[in-house]
Amino acid sequence: MVLLFSLLAAFAAAWFLAYHRLPALVWILVFAILTGVFGYAGYWPVGLLKLSIGVLALAAIFAVPGPLRRLLVGRPMLAVFRRILPQVSQTEREALEAGTVWWDGELFSGNPDWNTLLAYPRPRLSAAEQAFIDGPLRELCEMLSDWEITHEMTDMPQQVWQFIKDNGFLGMIIPREYGGLGFSALAHSEVVMQLTTRSGTAAVSVMVPNSLGPAELLLHYGTREQKEHYLPRLAKGLEIPCFALTSPDAGSDAGGIPDFGIVCKGEWQGRQDVLGIRLTWEKRYITLGPIATLLGLAFRLYDPDHLLGTQEDIGITLALVPTDTPGVHIGRRHRAMTSTFMNGPNWGKDVFVPMECVIGGVAQAGEGWKMLMNCLAAGRAISLPANGTGISKLAALTTGAYGRVRQQFKLSIGRFEGVEEAMARIAGNLYVMDAARVMTAGAVDLGEKPSVVSAIVKYHLTERGRQVINDAMDVHGGKGICMGPGNYLASAYMQTPIAITVEGANILTRTMIIFGQGAIRGHPWVLKEIEATRETDRDKAVRMLDRAFFGHLAFTLSSVARVLWMGLTGGRLTAVPGAPELRHYYQQLTRLSSGFALTADVAMFLCGGTLKRRERLSARLGDVLSQLYLASAVLKRYEDDGRPEEDLPLVRWGLLDCLNRIEESFYSIFENLPWPVAAWLLRGLIFPMVMPYGREFAPPRDPLGHAVVRLMMTPGPTRRRLTRGVFVSADEHDAVRILESALEAAIAAEPVEAKLRDAQQAGRIARRYADQVAAEGLRSGVISEAEHGLLQRAAELRRKAIMVDDFPRDFGKTEFHRSTQPVTFEALARRGVGRGS
Numbered sequence: 097m098v099l100l101f102s103l104l105a106a107f108a109a110a111w112f113l114a115y116h117r118l119p120a121l122v123w124i125l126v127f128a129i130l131t132g133v134f135g136y137a138g139y140w141p142v143g144l145l146k147l148s149i150g151v152l153a154l155a156a157i158f159a160v161p162g163p164l165r166r167l168l169v170g171r172p173m174l175a176v177f178r179r180i181l182p183q184v185s186q187t188e189r190e191a192l193e194a195g196t197v198w199w200d201g202e203l204f205s206g207n208p209d210w211n212t213l214l215a216y217p218r219p220r221l222s223a224a225e226q227a228f229i230d231g232p233l234r235e236l237c238e239m240l241s242d243w244e245i246t247h248e249m250t251d252m253p254q255q256v257w258q259f260i261k262d263n264g265f266l267g268m269i270i271p272r273e274y275g276g277l278g279f280s281a282l283a284h285s286e287v288v289m290q291l292t293t294r295s296g297t298a299a300v301s302v303m304v305p306n307s308l309g310p311a312e313l314l315l316h317y318g319t320r321e322q323k324e325h326y327l328p329r330l331a332k333g334l335e336i337p338c339f340a341l342t343s344p345d346a347g348s349d350a351g352g353i354p355d356f357g358i359v360c361k362g363e364w365q366g367r368q369d370v371l372g373i374r375l376t377w378e379k380r381y382i383t384l385g386p387i388a389t390l391l392g393l394a395f396r397l398y399d400p401d402h403l404l405g406t407q408e409d410i411g412i413t414l415a416l417v418p419t420d421t422p423g424v425h426i427g428r429r430h431r432a433m434t435s436t437f438m439n440g441p442n443w444g445k446d447v448f449v450p451m452e453c454v455i456g457g458v459a460q461a462g463e464g465w466k467m468l469m470n471c472l473a474a475g476r477a478i479s480l481p482a483n484g485t486g487i488s489k490l491a492a493l494t495t496g497a498y499g500r501v502r503q504q505f506k507l508s509i510g511r512f513e514g515v516e517e518a519m520a521r522i523a524g525n526l527y528v529m530d531a532a533r534v535m536t537a538g539a540v541d542l543g544e545k546p547s548v549v550s551a552i553v554k555y556h557l558t559e560r561g562r563q564v565i566n567d568a569m570d571v572h573g574g575k576g577i578c579m580g581p582g583n584y585l586a587s588a589y590m591q592t593p594i595a596i597t598v599e600g601a602n603i604l605t606r607t608m609i610i611f612g613q614g615a616i617r618g619h620p621w622v623l624k625e626i627e628a629t630r631e632t633d634r635d636k637a638v639r640m641l642d643r644a645f646f647g648h649l650a651f652t653l654s655s656v657a658r659v660l661w662m663g664l665t666g667g668r669l670t671a672v673p674g675a676p677e678l679r680h681y682y683q684q685l686t687r688l689s690s691g692f693a694l695t696a697d698v699a700m701f702l703c704g705g706t707l708k709r710r711e712r713l714s715a716r717l718g719d720v721l722s723q724l725y726l727a728s729a730v731l732k733r734y735e736d737d738g739r740p741e742e743d744l745p746l747v748r749w750g751l752l753d754c755l756n757r758i759e760e761s762f763y764s765i766f767e768n769l770p771w772p773v774a775a776w777l778l779r780g781l782i783f784p785m786v787m788p789y790g791r792e793f794a795p796p797r798d799p800l801g802h803a804v805v806r807l808m809m810t811p812g813p814t815r816r817r818l819t820r821g822v823f824v825s826a827d828e829h830d831a832v833r834i835l836e837s838a839l840e841a842a843i844a845a846e847p848v849e850a851k852l853r854d855a856q857q858a859g860r861i862a863r864r865y866a867d868q869v870a871a872e873g874l875r876s877g878v879i880s881e882a883e884h885g886l887l888q889r890a891a892e893l894r895r896k897a898i899m900v901d902d903f904p905r906d907f908g909k910t911e912f913h914r915s916t917q918p919v920t921f922e923a924l925a926r927r928g929v930g931r932g933s
């Protein structure tokens with residue numbers, strides 16, 4: 097019995113040491129003491145004592161990072177690791193090394209420090225940024241008519257373009273010293289988001305010059321002359337930039353662009369023998385391309401005559417080519433769904449430009465991929481997440497109102513359980529998305545370039561946005577489908593696939609980037625191991641690997657201990673900070689983060705270099721990481737908002753949804769892992785208590801969904817916070833304004849309707865049509881004149897809100913042709929209308 101207890105005590109000690117990731121020397125010390133005490137007290141037989149001493153001696157050899165350990169373990173391991181670790185190409189390496197590791201690193205550690213998260217300052221707009229949002233942004237939104245832009249003019253009107261340029265919308269990221277607005281990432285995100293709620297065309301036209309493109313690249317890599325020349329011009333819209341990476345044969349595989357430049361000497365602006373590049377390219381899908389004056393071009397640079405040095409294949413290079421350079425062809429236009437932002441192909445053959453056109457000059461030649469990846473790490477965190485959230489905010493605001501205003505079966509449709517289910521998803525998803533959007537923009541403002549996090553928000557905010565807009569369309573029925581100026585959803589619905597496709601198409605982002613990059617960047621040891629295998633000095637490589645390998649081993653051991661402990665206790669004994677009402681969620685996320693760290697390690701160990709090709713496994717691991725991130729953002733948002741109790745249904749919905757998705761992803765990993773024993777063990781360790789009963793984390797339950805929908809349909813602080821940033825025009829004919837007014841009127845009329853219903857039931861009013869009931873109610877004194885007015889106003893606005901546009905049978909073509917208004921882009925171009933510059 098004593099032996100059993102002493103063995104249990106030794107086991108508990110090992111568990112404790114592993115759980116707290118204590119160094120190997122502490123382990124040896126603790127076990128030396130335990131062996132001594134148990135031996136002295138006579139608890140352990142001599143055989144066991146000898147075994148323990150032997151193991152301790154062996155452990156001491158391996159615990160001390162010395163020549164013996166390196167000889168016995170480090171050297172053989174180096175050969176094994178060189179064989180099993182993924183081989184990464186130059187472009188992959190540059191992508192992997194780009195940007196920074198932020199909160200994703202904590203989640204990968206399996207032991208996220210929530211205090212660190214909560215201590216990040218709450219992202220805030222400066223007074224100047226807020227003034228811009230309340231001033232020029234509102235004014236611009238008021239000028240925009242999405243229907244006219246997309247269906248009648250196929251471009252923004254000239255005065256809108258001019259307003260955009262004059263007010264610095266194209267230079268939000270350019271510092272003030274160069275004449276730009278010098279906005280924070282948060283302000284940039286707010287502007288793009290609000291514009292999205294008004295006009296997708298305007299949002300994209302503003303988004304692109306502020307995203308990955310000439311300005312961003314110049315800011316980080318441009319020479320002084322380039323910055324001084326171009327940045328002030330870009331800030332004021334005197335240059336319209338575009339950035340051309342994609343070729344017909346290189347879309348997702350952008351590193352494989354066939355476009356090339358040859359270093360040579362040529363003639364430039366009358367000067368002979370100028371050192372430069374002869375460029376040949378063919379690009380497509382280039383946003384702002386058709387009106388660009390400055391073409392940012394990505395190509396592969398070769399120096400066959402060694403004019404720059406010994407290297408022949410210099411690598412991907414980025415240049416700024418004025419579009420009026422002889423030989424530059426700007427093609428016609430592509431039409432991206434119904435949006436009409438400028439987009440099109442361009443090409444050139446043997447176009448000569450001087451070396452000064454290379455961004456950053458000769459020093460940056462061949463560094464293009466690294467430059468792109470570094471800029472993408474920040475830019476991807478802002479534009480498309482803002483776009484997806486903007487679409488969702490518009491959908492939530494309008495669906496909340498429409499769900500209450502639109503009645504069927506004598507009841508607001510939002511009160512039917514089926515509709516409620518879809519509406520709860522809209523509000524719940526939006527809460528998560530907005531929390532992640534703001535937190536991530538805040539990280540960029542703290543100086544981070546969070547590459548993995550940017551891929552997470554790009555993917556998940558556009559995917560959740562797709563779910564939200566689909567649900568909103570369903571709830572709106574025919575109102576969402578019939579196109580016209582009064583349809584505020586259709587344009588957003590059709591824009592959604594654009595955001596899904598650009599800046600790394602979503603399937604690729606999910607299957608290759610989030611975990612593929614995260615596993616190497618976010619994991620505390622894997623990158624160090626890879627770096628060791630790449631080191632050419634063998635002794636140094638062995639030393640590096642020795643450290644990384646034993647660190648990794650201790651990390652995995654600790655993950656096992658933590659996962660099992662938290663699984664058995666349901667995470668309930670884990671100390672966490674934050675709001676007491678959310679304690680359970682902090683604990684579960686800590687527990688699942690440990691499970692993720694362990695599963696990621698096991699997957700990497702078993703798959704080695706083949707993990708890159710196992711995209712489904714990588715995608716599911718990425719899903720776990722992503723949902724951990726999104727849930728963290730929800731926790732942070734609740735704290736940053738000052739723990740508003742009335743928001744709790746949304747907070748809980750978001751957290752439960754993330755937990756449920758995490759569990760689902762874990763199970764699909766277990767079910768598809770090609771090593772059944774490993775899958776069984778992982779499942780038993782991470783979810784030890786639920787194996788016989790099924791899943792542990794149910795999706796948000798119906799009463800919670802009901803509470804969420806009530807918040808969405810009721811004007812108040814929560815609905816305001818949730819939909820903050822949606823542009824609602826002051827124009828009383830505007831469709832969204834009409835709907836908001838209809839909601840207020842419907843709510844004001846509800847008590848009066850109740851009075852009438854009561855009177856009907858009491859037999860004081862005969863049952864007739866609604867207007868007759870109201871009139872009779874007024875006549876019989878059940879309601880007052882003012883109350884009757886409320887009913888009339890509600891009915892009038894309700895009718896306006898539910899009506900859709902109609903057109904002549906030929907959709908007005910005859911009228912258009914008879915009028916002087918041009919209807920085709922060609923006609924517009926002939927008349928010089930709509931070209932911004």
Ligand SMILES: Cc1cc2nc3c(=O)[nH]c(=O)nc-3n(C[C@H](O)[C@H](O)[C@H](O)COP(=O)(O)OP(=O)(O)OC[C@H]3O[C@@H](n4cnc5c(N)ncnc54)[C@H](O)[C@@H]3O)c2cc1C
Nearest residue numbers: 339340341342347348381382383432598599601602603604
């Ligand atoms: C409206 C619009 C605007 C754009 N603006 C610009 C711009 O300004 N500048 C610019 O340079 N480019 C621009 N692009 C190009 C955009 O970045 C590409 O469309 C995108 O990279 C995808 O390339 P692709 O369309 O050729 O799709 P493909 O590369 O053919 O991919 C098709 C599908 O296969 C998937 N896929 C491909 N490879 C893999 C893989 N290994 N694993 C898993 N899935 C994979 C993709 O995720 C996608 O779902 C724009 C595109 C559009 C549509």
